[in-house]
Amino acid sequence: MKKIGFIPLRKNSKGIPNKNKRKMVGRPLFTWVLGEAIFSNLDEVYVFTDDEWVINFIKKEYHWTSKVKAVLRSDESATDTASTEYAMLEFCESINYQFDIFCLLQATSPFTTRTDINACLESLNKDYDSALTVVNTHRFLWNENGTPINYDPLNRPRRQDFNGLLVENGAVYTATKAVLQKHKNRLGEHTAVVRMPEDSLLEIDSESDWIAVESLLIERQKRSKTSAKITHVVLDVDGVFTDGTITYTKDGEHTKSFDMRDGMGLEILRQFDIQVMIMTSENSQLVAKRMEKLNIDHVFLGVKDKYTLLHKLVLEHGISMNNVAYVGDDVNDLTNICSVGWSLAPNNATDIVKSHADVVLSKPSGAGAIREACQFIMNYNKRF
Incomplete structure (x- = not known):
């Protein structure tokens, strides 16, 4: 039928x-x-x-x-x-x-x-x-x-x-x-x-x-949130990995700056069997290259409806939204920020995201915010 x-x-x-x-x-x-x-x-x-x-x-x-x-x-x-x-x-x-x-x-x-x-x-x-x-x-x-x-x-x-x-x-x-x-x-x-x-x-x-x-x-x-062990971490890129700015050359090419300490934090998370995923609305080859360098396999570029895609991933991995930590900074992250087990925002995120995030980090984006988020997640998971 x-x-x-x-x-x-x-x-x-x-x-x-x-x-x-x-x-x-x-x-x-x-x-x-x-x-x-x-x-x-x-x-x-x-x-x-x-x-x-x-x-x-x-x-x-x-x-x-x-x-x-x-x-x-x-x-x-x-x-x-x-x-x-x-x-x-x-x-x-x-x-x-x-x-x-x-x-x-x-x-x-x-x-x-x-x-x-x-x-x-x-x-x-x-x-x-x-x-x-x-x-x-x-x-x-x-x-x-x-x-x-x-x-x-x-x-x-x-x-x-x-x-x-x-x-x-x-x-x-x-x-x-x-x-x-x-x-x-x-x-x-x-x-x-x-x-x-x-x-x-x-x-x-x-x-x-x-x-x-x-x-x-x-x-x-x-x-709908309840306490559960964090098994997956999903991160936005611009305004989380980077400070949200783009530098253009005279030829129209642009560059982004990444903090090496953030990459180390994510590597440590993976050692504790926490899977790392990237979800960004930008379709950037610079981002793809950086995530390849960080050995992150699950990279989703050009995503506008982040919530529906996150639901798909949750079902595919056999987990619940409560097993997910999400790090975002702007309005297109807001539904995920409100829905996952733990949501975290850099201290220079937009006001509306900070007002609904579970944790507002002390560090700004592109300057240690992800490393701080990784430490929070590891400390939280110790209770499980």
Whole structure:
């Protein structure tokens, strides 16, 4: 049974310009749900967009998986007045409905997890032909004419005695092929509901919404941390190995400076069976040469979605995020900083990274910060 995911993206956004690709906790907003879809039970995930930037981003960023495909949508399906169903049906017809289960995922729902996606997929059976995610809200609702909708105000219930209402959060919708062909709609005649946390009811329509959602995501990532032995260390390069500056010659060539003591610290870590990995957004041959000199085999260059790649590596190595220490300095490291077992930042890192790192090192980048981080990790691991 073939299960496909579908993420519709439009280039233009009225409320928040470039909302879908704006960085949320250091990652383009749409990558939050895309990353979870990759690790869900979906067989393929299609991003349907009129934005060439997104298409090129996906081709470069997720080359390590054949699961993700970017498809150019028509101008007609990307207008302000075109419905999501219009885009869904245009896509389904373009692939001749070659699937059994269709899963609509909304890029503006970054709280969606692979667990939520899988629960919706598993809900489809002989009793249900579609499913959607909801939130149980305990709000008391009223009509504009001043009459209550869901409770008796003269017998106001306590919150713990009030069942509340289930409200669509717009995150995940699943349906069988037959539903789409018959009803031309994301939902059928028999719909199952899958509950998500109340935070996921927040919609991103304004700058205030953006700030609230970003804060909640950061706290969610931090709450998942537990104590575990560090087995893998992942490091950014510019602003961690180097002081973040680049020197150009008159011929356009550039150079970077590295601290020899940092290299020795990493060598000592490897003697204690701690694996070292490099993950940088720059695609630099200078960096590749330096890491080759340091005998570091796991070097990932040109990475923009560092969190999704880190998840892939964690699964491949059979460890958890709590076994990882991460050293980073800027906003594109932020999700990893908030998610791993131990996060460390040089003392000249950006303020937002230092405010969320577990440890702010006394040394600056390019001047002993990595060596200090190595010593911290070795001392920490002694308890295990």
